[in-house]
Amino acid sequence: MSGLLRIGLLGAGAHSQQNHGPSWRDYVIRHPGVVELVAVCDLDADRAKAYADNFGFARVTTDLDQLLAEGLDGLVAITPMDVTEMLASRVLEAGVPVVIEKPPGVGIAGAQRLLDVAQRTGTPHMISFNRRFAPPLQRARTWMTEGGHQARHVISRMLRRNRLEPEFGRDTGLHQVDAVLSVTGRPQRVEGHYEFPQGTRAANYTARIVGTGGITASVVQTPDVGVAEESMEILGDGFRAWINFQDGVVQIDADGERVLEWSAANPAMALHEANGAYDETVAFVEGLQPGGSLAPTMEDGLATMQAIIALQEGTTWQMGA
Template sequence: MFKICMVGCGEHASRVHGPSLRRYAGEEAGVELAACCDIDCAAAERFAAAFGFARCDTDYREMLRREKPDAAVVVVPVPLSCAIACDVMRMGVPLMLEKPPGANAEEARRLVQVQQETGVPHRVAFNRRYMPQLRKVEDLMRQCGRPPEYIHYTMYRVRRFEEDFSTTAVHAIDAVRYLAGADYAQADFSYRAIAGQKAVDIFMDARMENGCIARIDICPGAGLLAETLTVSADGSTFFAALPTGERWLLPAGVSRFEAGKRTEWTMEALGMGDTFYEAGGFYAEGATFFNELRAGNKECLMTDFASSVQPVEVSQYIARRDTAYRK
């Protein structure tokens, strides 16, 4: 029996991770949703009832000692994520940790250190990496045989006026690094004040270590909830609109433009499904993690923390409103 535990039963866990785990356990033989945990006992009880966990707890250490799970999913507030993830790794439990992995680069590096000490397989839940659209664009770029020349990523939100938007912006920063296939060499930032708010629009111009040029536009007070991606590589341009909520306003497919001609892959062609937790990559990030563990392919599950340090570090520059990053 492959046993899974859940640490954190809040809104985000209930919105995407709970449905993903319920589906995985329902479709895959020999999977047990053993127990879930939250410091709010009522939240843990609701989560267990909604998604099919056998037991619930308010102490994650006690739960993990009792259940001895094969994997744990950790979805807790950012200030708690590093300490809890380190505890889980020291207990020898493979884990999937919700982004960002740590509140700052120091915590992200601490996670790398503890992972190297313990050798625990892990995954960071940067769900954009597992969205069908990004996977399709990645596949099409691979066929080009060379790295992308230019990436433009836009992130729009509606009335997201928090002063620090970095823990959401990190998604865009990570997605660009992932698609470029290289670290940021440098980045320059500019900001535009939003009238009457502490929030700002964020504009980032970057060069990657492989020569790719990138642009990221983040507008938290826009009129729509959307993310778009444009990639140019070897004479082709790829465009994708990404699902970012239960109802996405732009057609969430992929287009390839080459010599003035367009080839399109619809949501159906990409196998996206009609639920946000599937279309948004949440199901795939967990299912592929569990499947690799069950198959014994742990070598491919040892690098996510290391690959996530720079996106967290760059996002800190946005939190501080810095204007220039140099690796």
């Protein structure tokens, strides 16, 4: 691969405008001479034009086939869930490396079909699970890696208010579970449980997860408790890393002392940086370079879907069962 990496984008809706467009604009500013923002594709031509003007893409189209004919090195596909499987399959079949929106298809069956296409075509790909790339978690992970610290248990909570939609876990809680699995490794066993007492407006969900190498996790999702909170504690021998995704904070204590404290509020970070969207963009570009690799993959996405379904349905999922 020589010259600039040619990047296209599919989907100029609100989520893309808030997260992906600003991330690509900032990447080009901070890393000149690396990527070329070739074209934006959206069914709404006016919306695509406004997106291109705002974030620096050169051209606009309403035709995915035309976008795929641009000789792209990578494509960002930010699409509604009900069409993600169909559109992502077309991109994978075309052999264009792609990052797709979560969830990877509707339910486990859709995720499995996308995985089948990815494995058959061999097209490089990743899923947009941006919590994995959130700066507080990245800093905790770096501290653990550099110091040789191993996680033993993870405690994670996602609290929300007035989130009464039955798909809460699949559409929002999926981020929390994937972030946990990025620490524990792919799940070997998930024991889900939920409570929905008469007179309440939403169920509360809990799960125990056993990951690769025996790392365990306790997960809580409560969609209607009057407050928004998203946190993770990573516990290991002699240390605790506490991460607040909502406020962009990480605190690490080791052997009785505070050894690291960082906040996205200082310096003030834009939302697309604080929530991991920018670092996800960086990871995509790095993965497109010679010798690079992309993650999380469809296999990771399927594992996350299997875990969230067990959590939602209060069932037990076992690897290989």
